[in-house]
Amino acid sequence: MDILIGLILGIVEGLTEFAPVSSTGHMILVGHLLGFEGTVRASTFEIIVQLGSILAVVVVFWRKMLGLIGLKSTAASAQANGGSQMNLIHIIIGMVPFGVGGMLFYDTIKHELFSARTVVITLILGGLLMILAEKLKWKKPATETIDQITYKQAFIIGLFQMLALFPGFSLSGATLSGGLLSGMNHKTAAEFTFIMAVPIMVGASGKDLYESWSSLTSDDLPLFITGFVTSFITALFAIKFFLKLIERVRLIPFAVYRFFLAVLFWIFLL
Template identity: 40%
Template sequence: MDIIVLIKAAIMGIVEGLTEFLPISSTGHLILAGSLLGFDDAKSKVFDIAIQTGAILAVIIVYWQRLRETAAGLGSDARARRFVLNVAIGFFPAVVLGLLLGKAIKAHLFTPTVVAAAFIIGGFIILWAERRAPSATRVHEVDDMTPLDALKVGLVQCLAMVPGTSRSGATIIGGMLLGLSRKAATDFSFFLAIPTLIGAGFYSLYKERALLEMSDAPMFGVGLLFAFVSAWICVRWLLRYIATHSFVVFAWYRIAFGLVVLGTAWSGLVVWAD
């Protein structure tokens, strides 16, 4: 395979891993990076979704002890069963709406302009969420969540079907607005990502299998590897960061980056491919 293609795959993998779990939209960054790199054909779109499984492997490793204890306790621990039920409930809305609207959204909304607008709007929502009084928090740990809390977060996650919104941003900030602590919202966002991203990755590969050939394996392998490594670094950093910091810096990043994309598009300085 062409070395240039592998380099592009590595760059896209790094972009995926660094942005998947921050509230700044991995899909939005992949669309913009793919546009700049000329890595934006139909096969590349499958690649973008498939390499999410590399990023989610990092979450599985970071949370391995909790996941292992949950699996071991399903037969005897009510807390473990409630945790799995909540993740399943949170996952369900994305499955339904993804199957119903996924094709239409990809056909009409996967454009740099939509991404930039979603970046900016999402940035202002984060600023609003961070200014709410701490007294609004009623759920301090993931294990304190009710099935209704999980359903609400799952419904909010569906907003991330609009590229540029950010799945992690929607679930974390949405969770905070619904009364979850920053830690509980972040943890649940990570746990909810496991079935969501794995399901999306395998479904995309199966649905678009006619586009793929064995010769594409090195490209996907490189993307998965770099997505995993960069996501592992990012997740570990984020869990330390939220212990003492808010998400305000990500809000201003979203707003500034969105304005740059819109400005360069309107001025013609950068030709963003739709």
């Protein structure tokens, strides 16, 4: 049963972590249907599979990641973009709002607002934000590649990213909306969202994993390993597919899907 749960939830996490549909919402709903919820073991499993998805981002964007920490030359990219390129400062600027908000409100949100009712509300609000972003986005985006992103745009995305502190809002949905409203095209906003998610998710997941580590036993390893590997492999394909899909369908179909998911939450969990 552990292997089956690991496979199912690993696939769910890998498919939804970087799409603007709330991976948290899907994990809560599917976990409820599987009867896998409400324990430290279940909460820790969610952290483990998130780390699998994060590793997939590192693999897909490994060249850019190495460039950010100075281990790989990005001179060709800089030359192609008039001497500019995304660097570690962009990531740090984008992380500041989320980091401050996390330090101030993370525990309160996690322990007092982490409920099915909150997820229903944030699924709807996130969907409305995505529709609004599509309606108000720049007709001719000023930023068409990730190396053209400005520090101001990175900060704006960071502000929108704070919305993802609320369970169900979706890190991807919030930052994609911020990217469109700040003048990026869909693919650029998605790529920057994925890369900036790595340090943020590692930090948040690492904190939660540290706090729950003492409750784990060797009996949990089959479940955790299955979930981690499954989410990693699934996310590898999902990221590449989503980058192509988002340019074609935009955000509104995902917003509609969020409303449908909110209805499912209402039926099964409220």
